[in-house]
Amino acid sequence: MKPNFSLIVANWKMELSLNEALTYFSDYHDPFINIANSSGRRIVICPSFPALYPLKNMFDQTKIALGAQDCSAFRSGAYTGQVCSTSLSQLGCDYCIIGHSEQRTHCCQTNAIIAEKAQRLLEQNIQPILCIGESKQDYENKKSLSVLEKQLVSVITSIAEFELTEVPIYIAYEPVWAIGTGVIPSHDYLINIFDWLNQQTMAILGKERIVGLLYGGSVSEQTTSHFKEIQAISGLLVGKASLDFQKFNNIVNLYKNS
Ligand code: PGA
Numbered sequence: 001m002k003p004n005f006s007l008i009v010a011n012w013k014m015e016l017s018l019n020e021a022l023t024y025f026s027d028y029h030d031p032f033i034n035i036a037n038s039s040g041r042r043i044v045i046c047p048s049f050p051a052l053y054p055l056k057n058m059f060d061q062t063k064i065a066l067g068a069q070d071c072s073a074f075r076s077g078a079y080t081g082q083v084c085s086t087s088l089s090q091l092g093c094d095y096c097i098i099g100h101s102e103q104r105t106h107c108c109q110t111n112a113i114i115a116e117k118a119q120r121l122l123e124q125n126i127q128p129i130l131c132i133g134e135s136k137q138d139y140e141n142k143k144s145l146s147v148l149e150k151q152l153v154s155v156i157t158s159i160a161e162f163e164l165t166e167v168p169i170y171i172a173y174e175p176v177w178a179i180g181t182g183v184i185p186s187h188d189y190l191i192n193i194f195d196w197l198n199q200q201t202m203a204i205l206g207k208e209r210i211v212g213l214l215y216g217g218s219v220s221e222q223t224t225s226h227f228k229e230i231q232a233i234s235g236l237l238v239g240k241a242s243l244d245f246q247k248f249n250n251i252v253n254l255y256k257n258s
Pocket of ligand 1: 174217218219238
């Protein structure tokens with residue numbers, strides 16, 4: 001089942017230092033709160049780890065939701081440098097991105113590890129935002145669906161076996177060749193991918209489970225209406241353009257109103 005609101009996720013990546021993230025939010029405090037107040041949408045901000053705690057305090061009493069950019073596949077233990085889902089929950093995270101292509105590439109994350117991360121998040125009632133996407137080469141060789149199938153099916157099958165069925169799940173389709181490039185997939189291509197995603201998620205997770213399908217990769221003021229046209233898309237994952245408040249604000253409003 002589709003969520004009954006759109007989800008707009010700002011992925012700040014590691015673009016802002018702690019101080020820069022706090023200054024950015026403080027500079028646009030009231031407008032950020034305003035865009036999150038509008039009905040029919042939810043705004044999630046995903047800063048890097050050190051900014052989660054101070055930002056959560058700044059989001060207090062607002063409708064802005066906090067998201068992390070990754071979590072450990074393990075509950076606790078000798079895993080230097082990792083952050084567990086229990087800590088993310090204690091920090092007030094309602095969402096967490098997992099399987100982003102930058103993590104898959106730079107941190108050697110396999111689908112099996114990503115499936116474990118999803119489990120850890122669900123144990124803490126944190127909504128996973130599972131990123132999947134094919135490389136340029138796979139796209140050009142027409143292997144997109146087989147790549148997406150590998151990334152999607154193992155993770156959502158393990159989610160389906162997990163008991164906490166009431167926690168909504170988000171799948172963000174982010175073609176790697178569209179991230180940060182200004183290039184986006186055609187309308188017909190997206191229709192095919194999102195139809196396929198809909199079928200797969202319903203077949204594996206069931207029709208009753210709330211599953212939101214997001215698009216990410218070069219979302220901008222110029223490209224937003226393109227994604228809004230596709231019924232199966234429930235929201236957007238915005239990278240670069242979320243770092244400029246005016247652009248982000250325009251994207252959010254265009255997505256809601258177009
Ligand atoms: P982009 O990044 O909007 O800068 O293309 C999206 C993402 O990587 O999540």
